[in-house]
Amino acid sequence: MSSAKTKCLDGDACQVRVIHLDRVERARRETVSEKELNWLSSIYKVLGDPSRLKIVMALRNVEMCVCDLAAFLGLTESAISHQLRRFKDLALVKSRREGQVIYYSLDDEHVAELLNIGLAHVTE
Amino acid sequence: MSSAKTKCLDGDACQVRVIHLDRVERARRETVSEKELNWLSSIYKVLGDPSRLKIVMALRNVEMCVCDLAAFLGLTESAISHQLRRFKDLALVKSRREGQVIYYSLDDEHVAELLNIGLAHVTE
DNA sequence: AGCTTATCTGAATATATGTTCATATATTCA
DNA sequence: TGAATATATGAACATATATTCAGATAAGCT
Numbered sequence: 601m602s603s604a605k606t607k608c609l610d611g612d613a614c615q616v617r618v619i620h621l622d623r624v625e626r627a628r629r630e631t632v633s634e635k636e637l638n639w640l641s642s643i644y645k646v647l648g649d650p651s652r653l654k655i656v657m658a659l660r661n662v663e664m665c666v667c668d669l670a671a672f673l674g675l676t677e678s679a680i681s682h683q684l685r686r687f688k689d690l691a692l693v694k695s696r697r698e699g700q701v702i703y704y705s706l707d708d709e710h711v712a713e714l715l716n717i718g719l720a721h722v723t724e
Numbered sequence: 725m726s727s728a729k730t731k732c733l734d735g736d737a738c739q740v741r742v743i744h745l746d747r748v749e750r751a752r753r754e755t756v757s758e759k760e761l762n763w764l765s766s767i768y769k770v771l772g773d774p775s776r777l778k779i780v781m782a783l784r785n786v787e788m789c790v791c792d793l794a795a796f797l798g799l800t801e802s803a804i805s806h807q808l809r810r811f812k813d814l815a816l817v818k819s820r821r822e823g824q825v826i827y828y829s830l831d832d833e834h835v836a837e838l839l840n841i842g843l844a845h846v847t848e
Numbered sequence: 849a850g851c852t853t854a855t856c857t858g859a860a861t862a863t864a865t866g867t868t869c870a871t872a873t874a875t876t877c878a
Numbered sequence: 879t880g881a882a883t884a885t886a887t888g889a890a891c892a893t894a895t896a897t898t899c900a901g902a903t904a905a906g907c908t
Contacts, residue, residue: 618795619825619854620788627782627796636846637781638774643842645772649866650758653765658751664744666885671742672751679867681886700875700884701743710845714838718767721834722760743884773896790855803897805856824854824905849908856903865894873886878879 646690647714651675652683656706659693660715663705770814771838775799776807780830783817784839787829 618624632640647653654673658664666684670677684704687693694707706712742748756764771777778797782788790808794801808828811817818831830836 616795617791617801617854620792623786623788624792624796626786627788627792630785631778631781632843632846634774637777640842640846641772641774641777643772643845644768644777644838648765648767648769648772650761650765651866653761653768654755657755657761661754662747662750664747664751667741668744668748668751671740672748675866676868677741677885678869678887681884682866685886697875700882702885708845710841713841714768717834717837717841718764719756721767721832722756722764741884775896791853800898801855802857802899806897809856821905824852826855852905852907854903854905857901858899859901860899861897863895863897865892867891867893869888869890871887871889874884876881876883878881 643690643692643711643714646686646692647711647718649683651679652686655680655683656687656693656711656715659704659706660712663696663703665701665703669704767814767816767835767838770810770816771835771842773807775803776810779804779807780811780817780835780839783828783830784836787820787827789825789827793828 631637647656651673655669658669658672664672666677666680669680669684673680684693684695687704688695692706692708692711693704696703696705755761771780775797779793782793782796788796790801790804793804793808797804808817808819811828812819816830816832816835817828820827820829
C-alpha cells in the first residue's frame, strides 16, 4: 500500500528498484549491526553441519574427549579436533585437561537453548 | 573413571580407540536419528549465512518482496530469489502472490524462536 | 495481441569447507 | 631419558556453496 510505483533508492547511481520504500527503511532502522550479524550467523553456521551438530548434541549430556567423539561419530580423531577448535573459537565449547586426556563440554547457555528448540522442532 | 585403559569398539576391524565406552554408548542411545540430525542441521545451516540471516531478520517484522529485499541487502534480485527458495524448501518461509508482486514472510514459529535466542546472545 | 514489471531458473565461477594424511606437541609412565 | 598415549596442526583435495549473468515465466497494463 505504501507506494504503488517503483522508486529509486539513495545509492551511487540510483539504479535499485524498490516497491515498498518504507519497509526497506524500516528494515534498515531495525537491523542489527553488520558485525553482530556476522557473529550470529557464524554461530548458526557452526551448528549447520551434521557432524558438528552430533558433537554438541553429545556434549549436551556428558563431557567427552576427542577419541570418544571420534568413536561415536565414526570419524578420525583429527577431524574431531578440527571441528572442536571451531567451537572453541566461538566460545561455545570449553576444554579441561586431566593428564593426557582433554575433556570437552558446552560453554554457552544460549547454544543449549538453540539445540533444545531445534529438538522441539524435530520431535514435533 | 569408567575405564582406565583404551578399549576397542564393536567395528569391522576393531581399530577404534575409546577411553570412555560407557559415555560413547550413552551418546549412541540418546542421539536422534540420522535423518532428524540432517534435517536439523540443514535448518541451522540456512541461518548460518550473513545474507540469509539478514533476510529472515527482516521478514521477522514485515512481509517483503524480492526487490525490497534486494535493495535492503544490496544484492541482485536473482540472488535473493535463490536464497528465498532455500527457505521455502525447508518450509521456513511462505509466499503470497498479489498481482505481480510476491510477498514473503516467516512460516515457522521455531525459526522465530531461534532468531530471538540468537539476538539475546548478541545483545547480551 | 504486444509491452512492461516482478520473479524464477540454470549454467558458470570463484570461494569456502569437511575430511584425511602426515607430522608436531604435550603428558604420563617405565 | 625414552617410549607410548592423546591431541593439535598444516597441507592437500574433493565437494559444497553464494553470487552473477543470461534467459525464461507469469501477471498487469494499453
